[in-house]
Amino acid sequence: MILMTGSDPPSAARHLPGGVHEDVRPGYALLRLRTTESREGVLDGAWWPRSRDVSAELPALVDALTGHVGPITRVGLDAAAWDGLTTRIVVDGRVVHIDSFAVGDDTVLITRGDRDVFSLLVVPPGTAPEAARAAMAQAVRSDNTTRAEQILIATRSAPTSPE
Numbered sequence: 001m002i003l004m005t006g007s008d009p010p011s012a013a014r015h016l017p018g019g020v021h022e023d024v025r026p027g028y029a030l031l032r033l034r035t036t037e038s039r040e041g042v043l044d045g046a047w048w049p050r051s052r053d054v055s056a057e058l059p060a061l062v063d064a065l066t067g068h069v070g071p072i073t074r075v076g077l078d079a080a081a082w083d084g085l086t087t088r089i090v091v092d093g094r095v096v097h098i099d100s101f102a103v104g105d106d107t108v109l110i111t112r113g114d115r116d117v118f119s120l121l122v123v124p125p126g127t128a129p130e131a132a133r134a135a136m137a138q139a140v141r142s143d144n145t146t147r148a149e150q151i152l153i154a155t156r157s158a159p160t161s162p163e
Helices: 010-014 018-023 054-069 129-139 148-154
Strands: 028-031 045-048 072-077 088-091 094-100 107-112 116-122
Touching: 028 054, 045 129, 054 072, 054 088, 054 094, 054 107, 054 116, 116 129, 116 148, 129 148
Parallel strands: 045 116, 072 094
Antiparallel strands: 028 045, 072 107, 088 094, 107 116
16 A cells, blocks of 8 residues: 655655556545644545455455554444444454444545544545546645545546446
């Protein structure tokens, strides 16, 4: 997974570094990890899962996030958007509770501790690479105030036919 931090210079905040455009593919996450009391952006990052299978996709995301922000305690997903949704998974011997919310299939909520929540845009599996990269780049902008659903609409992140 690719993880980007909020330490990029302001001029780079609007675009992903050149190499990232080629490297981002299904299964990757781009994150702007700013853990301050006053978060200005709507989203903290983006995730492009390969499928809607929770047991296949979520452990890698939780593992990557844990390495950067510490133990993840909860994940909030829209039950209608995911296959095989359970109430918990075990990642590296730690239980992560899964909450079912009507947050929309375009968002995942990640909780560290008991109150620190990160909101990630979910790029639909099967999205064309250019549209996925554009959506992810918008989501990680520090000045982004656009909600996940609108980002996906604006970048035309419609799923393509399965390969």
